[in-house]
Amino acid sequence: MEHINMEHFILLTALLLIIGVLTTKFSTRLGVPALVLFLLVGMIMGSDGLGIIYFNNPELAQLIGIIALVIILFEGGLQTKWSSVKAVAAPSLSLATVGVLLTTIVIAVAAKLIFNVSWMEGFLFGAIVGSTDAAAIFAVLKGQNIRDRLSATLEAESGTNDPMAMFLTLSFIELMTAKNSSIFVLIGSFFWQMGIGLLLGFLLGRFASFAINKINLDSSGLYPIFTLAFALLTYSLTDLIGASGLLAVYIAALVIGNKDLTYRHSIFRFNEGFAWMMQILMFIILGLLVFPAQFLSFGIIFKGFLLSLILIFLARPVAVFLSTIKMGFHLKEKIFLSWAGLKGAVPIVLATFPMTMGLENSQLFFNVVFFVVLTSALIQGSTISFVAETLGLNGPKKVEAPHSLELVSIGKANAEIIEFEVDDTTVIRGQKLKEISFPKDALISAIIRNGDLVTPHGETTIKSGDILYILVKKKRKRELKKYLNREFG
Template sequence: MPFTIDNTILLFSLLLFIGVFTTKFSARFGLPSLVFFIAVGMVLSKFIYYDNAALTQLFGIMALIVILFEGGLQTKWRNVREVMVPSLSLATLGVVLTTLVIGVSAKFILDVSWLEGMLFGAIVGSTDAAAVFAVLGNKNIKQRLTSTLEVESGTNDPMAVFLTVSFIQLIQSPNANIFTLILSFFWQMGLGLALGLLLGKIAVWCINKINLDSSGLYPVLAMAFAIFTYSSTSLLKGSGLLAVYMMALWVGNSDLTFRHSIFRFNEGFAWMMQILMFILLGLLVFPAELVQITWQGIALSVLLMFVARPIGVFISTMLMKFTAKEKALISWAGLRGAVPIVLATYPLLAGMENGHLFFNVVFFVVLSSALIQGATISPLAHALGLSQGKKSVVPHTLELVSMGKTNHEIVEVHVDEHSGADGKELRQLKMPQDSLVNAIIREQKMITPRGNTRLQAGDTLYVLARKGQNEEIKALFHQQVTEQDSANV
């Protein structure tokens, strides 16, 4: 069948269908969805010849912008504040230590030079935001550990990019000034942090002040800010990925017009980009070439999972208040994903002699990491006593259609079995003034709220309130939990 425009569009739609449906299999088998997306790409590579590393790198970076933006939006600042020090230590010192251990190993296993070995270590040195966000998103592991892993994965990509580009530069230009590279690192990180926060403030102000004719344009405006943040920071030689994550962190923790619309749009868009990115990465690899580097891939994967990552975690968090079990889980949950594969295209595009070897081995390492570590995170967390059982629904905000022109919003609150509201009548709740419970969802049925309506665990309440009261309403439920627990004690 010739590849006409219509056939290509048909193939695009089929890939999206396959990507969506494979997420059901990933949930059933406990495997990260990226494994199935990559598998689809590898199967298609038998029928479609694709070797455009430049296009893959471009699409991969665009996908990472979207994924990091969505991940930053979903991250709560109060959780980040508690784990900022260990996360940054893991994202810097942890990545460097992992790079060194794997770099030395790769020098002998792949029979390459010392600098090339370090280049390989830098490529696989960081965890992947897409993989970590996807795997941890539906698991109720202790919040401190989840936050540490998510913030680490969102902030360690710049370090991996810097090390990868620096080693390529040192290989191609042996006389490069190392002192200049070190100054470049601080410039990239500092500028990425500063511009991310600055553009995040500008984005919040613009989204809240502008009055667009269609509510559907607000998510597009937010995404435009994310892409602009990356590109403008990169043009100034800063870390664009770090800037995007910091910008999203600021936006996600601000009082935002059409907040729910922006969040849901970016969640769906991030899934679409993730599906297409991993399928495209799967297309770029040739399965027959993976067979030729099987033992090297297995050896480096084992060393990464059982030696390099644990060394990086235990040393970089040596002075942190983590137990040995918590450090073990952090070590095991350091998933590799799209970032190492995208970084593996850098040597290819640089025309390096071992570029194809690095790409194939990196692909093997990522696939084994996703298959082995991704599938065993939940059982390990449960075995170590770090799982908190079933994950509760996180409250979020829904907007009125015309909220851009009003000062009200709808707050969604979930009543769990430990909530003080469980078993109480609505009139017994001390809700903020001018707030009103509009609807109660119980077992997928809507109940009309009345004063004598008794709440039950599992209920979802939709509360109409003035903007700015949402935290007060959520705190009311949290306070009731505390009071009830104190009474029981």
Template sequence: MLSGYLLSDYILLLTGLLLACGVLVSKFSTRLGVPSLILFIAIGMLMGSGGLNILPLGNVEYVQAIGILALVIILFEGGIQTNWSVIRPVAGTALSLATITVLLTSLLLAGFAYVLLDLTMTEAFLLGALVGSTDAAAVFATLKGKNIKPNLSASMEGEAGANDPMAVFLTLAAIELLTSPDPSYALMAGSFLWQMTGGLLIGLVLGKAGSYAVNKINMDAGGLYPIFAISFAFIIYSSAQFALASGFLAVYVAALVIGNSELTYRHSITTFHEGFAWMAQIVMFIVLGALATPEDIFSWGVIWTGVLLSFFIMFIARPAAVFLSTIGSGFSLNDRLFLSWAGLRGAVPIILATFPIVAGVDNDSIIFNTVFFIVLTSALIQGSTIAPLSNKLKVTAPDTKDEHSSWELVNIGKTDAKLVEYKASKRSAIIGHHVNSLNIPEESAVNALVRDGELLNTDANIEIQPGDTLFILVATRKKHDLKQMLDGQKEKKRFS
């Protein structure tokens, strides 16, 4: 009995220490000029069997499952935070980057790896497939807090959220070619088409169902709404996978739908998922770091080949693929240069690199170690230079903090009413109007107005200004009328 308590205490202490280290690392990574994921991986390598042996991870399949779980959480949070009105104009470019760019990058790197390494052409193609895609966790984390032009950041996020099907398809196709005596090319092509279309359709349908359920089911505790929302992420991923479609794409699309719908307890849901995604990212990169063996990753053979392959991706393969796939996109030369450099590698290539190990592919350890080193190099060099490069290329945007209004619905217990928290933007229809003269629907009332942190008297003749937050109690059946009155025709519509 005592040993059981000691084991649980050890696990809890280790978990607490790792999460605390992750949070502190995130805080200081910006000051150090090093992407946080590099430091997370370093902590994992220190804790793993190749370091202090505090976190020995011998079962690759468990690590793979943890990585996939974390990616689902990260993709879901990224989709919820993405504004559809921003990503819609560049959806075609994002799709081109997620497919054509990944394919061309993989093929170019495969050719170079075949010449450089002692691998067969199919094994070289597998290596190229593993690192051909950008990583959602790395891209989302890197873009946070950086004021990149909306069309560029939306393209990067869309690519990172949608390119996993192509990466998974190319990886599994290469493994099929290596392990199957009679592979079917027609079946593999059909599988990819279904992964993309099936993932898109499942994400749209279940995303609509998820947003409807969150809004329609009244819960006694506000803290249940974020849990209910994340449950849909897991259900959507599994449903798509069982249907042989892309679970990652389905989750990202569903999150876009949910995040761009009118959502009860939106602030609670987004805040919860932001913290949950950070925790998933910390755990994922620490676990992946613990899986690696430092003496293998940093052996001379891996270092010199990894450096050459990394530089080939950064300066030849990725730029060539981006420039070809963005022809006619309207992006400037500087935009395309930035897109080329911002193609960060991260968790996805490492997780995919566990697939050949599980499948028993020849040279699996060489492939895994090389992929791991490429990810480290990409994150360290590209991740730490994105901010200065964005300024150099002049792809930053003016402050858009007040560009859109926010609309937050909060249920009032079991009553048929909701409390609306509405933050007015410069484009809101009510700017310049007086609070006591607003043409709000019947069965509604303005309860409070907050300006610069100060609660103002709503009975006074106050003119509404950008940045003001109004708290309005409204009957549930009148909330759409209220929103139409507040926004008028000046706000871009979201998913409904």
């Protein structure tokens, strides 16, 4: 890749992004997760494919992967409602910690027997593939009508278990390479990383929310960039003091996403698009890092597939059933949670750490992990909706706001337009506009109903599923939201 000049590099980047975006359409039609197609694009473009790009730089792939994970976790946290996470905090954290540890133990035994590696290398294998991947989960569950409690559990687990997997991976590498490493030191490091990660994520999330709303920028386009800068700042500051930057980013995003923000929808849409771009680039680059001639050997395919089956049908179910004991999940829900333990970018990125550290069998690690991710995405990712439907775990169809209006906003005028979705518990549902006693200086300016624009007038009846755009003076906004839904905002 070092021989590509600037013009060729820009052209290739443009082509890869275009191909990546177009593959998302094919992934929907084929029922295959987009990440699989992104990886295949990288493999086809690489030296063992069409030979267009030669890429063999695990350090650069690792850097791009970490940055991409920060963006993806941040976007996922922004979209997560605290009310949903709060209800599943216990099982999610149990799956993210105890579940990852149990998965690591089961896979360690399997890797030891299948690949005839040392016990420490077996545990390293388990740590690398132990976590449910946030990028895969956020992408696969988006738009699905799986029961809220299950989807919230999976999203919260995937957002918080990456730090556990990274901690275990780096810990086993340290035990293998450092002469004076101690298991007791690592235990202390675990509590430091997770505790400080949680604390800094919460504090920086609160500070970011305050700064976003108080600063008066000249252009609305600067607010999403300002917000994204806080995501990178949160990761870097937390990582600099030896705590979990990934956990801090997710917690900060969770705090920010559940606050009233200036140009909220612009911030959300920008981060959604940027997360998709980073996901495309990350998976394509990880695909480029694979050499299919090595990866598709009989030994890797046979042993990798055996390890994948053990991971899917033994390790993940053991982790789910044991880590969610007495947490209110019935048998079918536990089966679904077991099936939805998707692997994705994180295991592949973690598999670059042994390569950059020069460990023995590091190429074997990477090739096997890559195969495990592919099989997980193909087998589990493409059947999640089918399994949920078969088990009777589908919920009501999720309705997302198809439009967003931000004609005026905080800092630019004394009024703004807020968006509110009506549900069965909303106090004004079933009332005509002329019957609603809105706070002073509040006016419904538009209604979106089943994707169509409804012009409001006095006789218009508010229905469940309506998306209201309400013009309100800044000083009345809190009063209006309290009126609409006491728990809203």
